[in-house]
Amino acid sequence: MRGKVEVDGVLTHDCRPRQLAGRVGILFQDFEAQLFCTRVDQEVAFGPENMEIDRNQMQRRVKEALSLVGLNGLEDRDPATLSGGQKQLLALAAVFALKPRLLVLDEPTSDLDPMRVEELLSALERLSQRQDLTLMLLGEDLRLARHCSRIVLLARGKVLADGPQAQVLRQVEIFRRLGLPPPELPALFYDLGQSHLPLTLVEAEAQALALVGEATGRVLTAPEKIVSLGTPAKNSALVTAPEVLALRRVTFAYPGTAPIFKNFSLSFGQGELTAILGPNGSGKTTLLKLLRGLLKPQAGEVWAASLNGQPLRIGFVFQNPDYQLFAEQVWEEVAFGPRNLDLDPEEVNQRVEAALRRVHLWEHAADDPFSLTKGQRQRLAVAAVLALAPQVIILDEPTTGLDRREQQDLLDLAKELNDQGHTIIMVTHTMWAAATYARRLIILRDGRLILDGPTREVLAQEETLAQCRLTPPAVVQLSRRLGFTALTPEEFRQHIERHGKEIVGAGPGT
Ligand SMILES: Nc1ncnc2c1ncn2[C@@H]1O[C@H](COP(=O)(O)OP(=O)(O)OP(=O)(O)O)[C@@H](O)[C@H]1O
Ligand SMILES: [Mg+2]
16 A cells, blocks of 8 residues: 565566566465466476467476476376375476576475475575575475575564574574464473574584483483483384274276275274375375275275264365365355255254364354365364264365464364264374374375384384485484484473483482
8 A cells, every 4th residue: 555565676566467477486375276287297388388488498498397396207197186295396387487586485385295395495495596596485384494594584464583594593482472383493492491592403412412411410422322311202002993994905096097006905993093194196195085985996995894883984174175165155064064964954053063163163154165264264174074973084184274373273173083082094294293193103105005103103213204205303303313202392301301300310420
């Protein structure tokens, strides 16, 4: 309404979006909305085509953009058939092919596997150093911050911090005040009452050793640390509950492609809370769809228990909740399922209200689902599933596109449902969510089961995890370096504090 916006020497007030198109490229948070072609290579070529770039150069650009994001080889695929992460990468490639001088990426890592995030950001960082390219990354994901020279903290339209990375990332209190997840390692040491806050694992390891050393009056050396800091915590045993769902010797291929799963078996017990992790394109969504019967295997079988003589009720929340929302009103959306069960209207009303209250959307009952935020739409999809009173709830990337508070709310809800006996199976790239909430972790790669066990045991296998392109949360990595496995910052703190005391109690030099 007042003031000016200047981009690359141009006042936006005076020009139309198309005039800025070649200068500013934006990857939107809702990247699927950016895809519309029927072939991957055409999607990337669309921008350059419209800028009337010559054919050879265009082909070069398409190739370059696809290799930046690691999608070469998929040129002739229909974007609609890509996995969630592959779609996000494709949208990025399409923006990149325009060769903008300013590249703005809104939550660019929400659907990417941890290692892909690192590779992609490192590649972009290198490009921005070599070429005339300014990068602006938006989001709460602090893995992004590591690649940025400048960080701006924004809240309610105000800039609350603006400075070099090393300075802003140590402002743990500001992050907390804003309700933002603070950087993991600085927050960990802040809570241990330290004034110097480490930013890297190496710094953090040295500081943790010094800290315990101080408490014990001894200098801990590297080989000694494992003994001094104790043995790994005891693993919580897996529930040996009756089987509710199983894939038995399943082989599955999408039409015209090589099989993703070959002779694959996996079973789920009643009351489990399982997280499935793995690289982009490893078959996670496909696996969930097989479990839900949305895809049928070419060989083998998918088995579901019948409980009390009734078929098992399985609720499914898609990677993109917008695929399952269709009603014009929030209330109607949730009522659709129960009505189809031929329940009497009173029961339908009760279920809808209970489900909406459960996900804190009751006040929005009369709203249009598409006027809700992404987090609310995600919760609405969960409510629609809850209203069917399913015994098993399957969630595909439930935290995508949500801020930390919303992620926590949703995961707390999943845990609460699990405590009440629902079996929960979720796929996620959000490592802290898996570490904090899941009791069982399953690691998939190329349609093969690589690891399967209690969360703590699986997260201790750093080499195998790295081969599967997974990076555990910093707190898990740090504790592993120190000789134990903490799954959360609280566990880490308790462990350090307890062992500091124990060693002190035993007296120095013992
Ligand atoms: N309809 C389809 N036709 C052909 N190939 C497909 C189809 N759907 C998925 N694929 C391919 O199957 C592989 C597994 O896809 P899936 O969606 O299960 O991966 P994912 O593990 O969920 O990945 P992400 O983490 O990116 O969501 C991918 O390489 C994907 O491109
Ligand atoms: Mg997926």
